[in-house]
Amino acid sequence: MKNLILGAAKGYGWDILEPFVTSCKMNCPDAEIVLFVDEISDFSRDKLKRGG
Numbered sequence: 001m002k003n004l005i006l007g008a009a010k011g012y013g014w015d016i017l018e019p020f021v022t023s024c025k026m027n028c029p030d031a032e033i034v035l036f037v038d039e040i041s042d043f044s045r046d047k048l049k050r051g052g
Contacts, residue, residue: 002030002031002032003028003030003031003032004031004032004034005024005028005031005032005033005034006034006035006036007020007033007034007035007036008035008036008037009035009036009037009038009040010037010038010039010040011038011039011040012037012040012044013040013041013043013044014041014043014044014047017035017040017044017047017048018047021033021048021051035048
């Protein structure tokens with residue numbers, strides 16, 4: 001069974017999202033992370049996509 005981490009972000013930049021994503025990956029490396037996002041920059045969106 002695989003764990004799932006759900007989150008939502010509206011208007012956050014990568015500087016706010018990065019600690020959350022990093023913490024999730026460090027503490028639950030096998031978990032699937034799903035973020036519902038709105039009003040984030042293209043840079044932040046690209047970083048999230050590249051991070052898996």
